[in-house]
Amino acid sequence: MAEAAVRDIGAGILPGFGLWPGWLSPPDQATLLETVLAAIDEAPLYQPVTPGGRPFSVRMTNMGSLGWVSDRAGYRYQPTHPETGRPWPAIPPMLLALWAEATGREDQPDACLVNLYRNSAKMGLHQDRDEADMGAPVVSVSLGDTAMFRIGPADGGRTATVRLASGDVCALSGPARLARHGIDRVLEESSRLIAGGGRINLTLRKAA
Ligand SMILES: O=C(O)CCC(=O)C(=O)O
Numbered sequence: 001m002a003e004a005a006v007r008d009i010g011a012g013i014l015p016g017f018g019l020w021p022g023w024l025s026p027p028d029q030a031t032l033l034e035t036v037l038a039a040i041d042e043a044p045l046y047q048p049v050t051p052g053g054r055p056f057s058v059r060m061t062n063m064g065s066l067g068w069v070s071d072r073a074g075y076r077y078q079p080t081h082p083e084t085g086r087p088w089p090a091i092p093p094m095l096l097a098l099w100a101e102a103t104g105r106e107d108q109p110d111a112c113l114v115n116l117y118r119n120s121a122k123m124g125l126h127q128d129r130d131e132a133d134m135g136a137p138v139v140s141v142s143l144g145d146t147a148m149f150r151i152g153p154a155d156g157g158r159t160a161t162v163r164l165a166s167g168d169v170c171a172l173s174g175p176a177r178l179a180r181h182g183i184d185r186v187l188e189e190s191s192r193l194i195a196g197g198g199r200i201n202l203t204l205r206k207a208a
């Protein structure tokens with residue numbers, strides 16, 4: 001897990017933004033990936049649609065007592081997988097420990113969204129605002145290919161681009177909790193962690 005040498009360089013980009021490049025060592029990335037792939041076996045990745053009916057370019061699943069879903073009825077958190085009807089697999093202890101270390105909080109996230117970016121998938125600029133308590137931070141872990149992450153203040157204004165590489169951790173909290181952010185593109189073949197290529201992003205949140 002995090003070594004003392006892993007420094008937060010996020011606040012220089014946007015107040016309240018946490019960015020810890022290289023938080024997870026390559027062996028820890030491989031261990032976490034194994035765990036996530038086992039969860040995906042239980043709760044298969046699927047392609048959600050926007051409330052307007054457009055398919056997302058990322059594929060998604062979740063871990064935790066609640067999972068974020070999108071369909072014609074809107075965005076929401078729900079306790080079951082929309083296709084299998086089964087509860088989501090548990091959030092692995094390694095991610096609960098990472099949440100505690102990154103946030104300094106004693107509570108636990110109840111939702112972990114799993115996004116898989118392949119075949120030029122991206123994610124438009126948005127705010128994370130489907131959580132009941134938007135005071136709690138959002139913590140995200142990157143695995144696999146490097147992403148070009150765009151982030152800017154909640155109320156508009158200039159955005160900055162940050163590279164998120166495998167093992168990097170970032171957080172949106174305080175004044176950055178409602179920052180606008182998105183993934184412009186993923187740099188193909190920039191990592192060999194994931195067989196078949198691509199990027200997996202894990203987003204820990206307190207949904208309820
Ligand atoms: O893939 C990422 O790094 C960001 C994902 C994201 O913003 C989200 O799922 O809300």
Ligand SMILES: [Fe+2]
Pocket residue numbers: 126127128181
């Ligand atoms: Fe987001």
